[in-house]
Amino acid sequence: MESKPERVNTEAKLRGLLVFLQWTVWNSAAMQACDYYLCLSVYLITFITGFPANIFAFYTLIRKIWRKPAPIDILLLNLTISDLLFLIFLPFKMQEVVNNMQWNIDYFLCPLSGFIFYMTIYNSAFFLTAVSVERYLGVAFPIQHSLRRRPIYAVFASIFMWVFSTLHLSIVYIVPYYNPSGTIPPSRNVCYEGFTEAQLEILLPVRLELFIVLFCVPLLICSFCYINFIRILSRLPNIGRRRRLRAIGLALGTLLVFALCFGPYNVSHVVGFITKESPDWRDKTLLLSTFNACLDPFIFYFTSAAVRSTFSGMIRGIWGRCWCPQILWSSKKEQQEMEKNSLPKPQDVTNAL
Known part of the structure; x- marks a missing residue:
């Protein structure tokens, strides 16, 4: 017959095993799976292509602003800085995927990297x-x-947007540390997943607010501006066909990038709010948001004459050293046209293209 001390010891072991199994099942259900090869490939492609392209855009825009600052260049510079921050912290997501979505480094880097990651998306x-x-x-x-535009206005607007997004996304940094008494302690082996019910009660409504304020409102403004931009541009007789098509293509492309890169991820906020849990496919939508960092340089190229001119000059220099025929490159007149300030003049709205 089993003695009392042995029975107590057995019961303690069973309770410990039960707690461990409960934590394991809860943590596995809460953790979102990310296909190893798919996620790692997207992150690597984004980093390898996006980082040098954004470094080049950063260098070009800094030079342009130093010589002659313009509002659109200041906005593009801030967009570049945001993308570079995103790309600098992207290796943490790669490390997470390589470790099968387990966080094996210092935990304080988890909320910090998540905060930077999501803040730069918005x-x-x-x-x-x-x-x-x-x-x-x-x-x-x-x-x-043209009479009222000042670079300082773009600086103030940029500061406001940085502060606004930082305040809203601070929830990403706070929630992992929120653990009221009586709840299962959050795992330190999983980053920004496996939330407790108490954490989800705070996080899910905030995500819905992010969807409305930080996605829907900017999308409506962007759509209104570019739809009317295309409508006005199509009626102007003094715009060359090539410039008109380039400007319209850029407007449509930007709207498409906006909707595809940010839309699915923000829709997951709504689904999570309705179902009261994070959707299993949420990590997949983040892959589309990740691609935005390597698509933005294309927007820089078609938006900024300074970026186009610097890129063309760099390519000409490379091909010139390779003894390639100069006939492949634009004429001097075309290059001078690209170097013109593309900002509005009263008598020529093409400088806004």
Whole structure:
């Protein structure tokens, strides 16, 4: 017959095993799976292509602003800084995928990297929207806009957007440490997943607010500006066909990037609020948001004449050293046209394209 001490010891072991199994099942159900090869491939492609492209854009825009600052260049510079911050912290997501979504480094880096990761996503949406407003005002009100536009306004707007997104996304940093008594302690082996019910009660409504304020409002503004931008541009007789098509293509492309890169991830906020839990496919939507960091440089190229001119000069220099025929490159007249200030003049709204 089993003695009392042995029975107590056995019961303690069973309780410990039960707690361990409960934590394991809860943590496994809460953790979102991310396909190893898919996620790692997307992160690597984004980092390898996006980092040098954004470094190049950063260098070009700094030079342009140093010589002659313009509002749209300041907005694009802030968008570049946001993308670079995103890319600098992207290796943490790679490490997480490699370790099968387990967080094996110092835990304080988890909320910090998550905060930077998500904040820069919404910052990109803000600055893309600000660029659309700048371009719309340039063609809709060319004279008034050219008289009132000041670089300092773009600086103030940029500071406001950084502060606004930082305050809203601070929840990402706070929630992992929120653990009221009586709840299962959050695992330190999983980053920004496996939330307790108490944490979800705070997080899910905030995510819904992020969807409405930080996604829907900028999307509506961006759509209004670019739809009217295209409508006005199509009626102007003094715009060359090539410039018109390039500007319209850029507007449509920006809207498409905005909707595809940020839309699915923000829709997951709504689904999570309705179902009262984070959707299993939420990590997949983050892959689309990640791609935005390597798509933004294309927007820089078509938006900024300084970026186009610097890129063309760099390529000419490389091909010149390789003894390639100069006939492949634009004529001197075309290069001078690209170097012109693309901001509005009263008599020519094409400078807003």
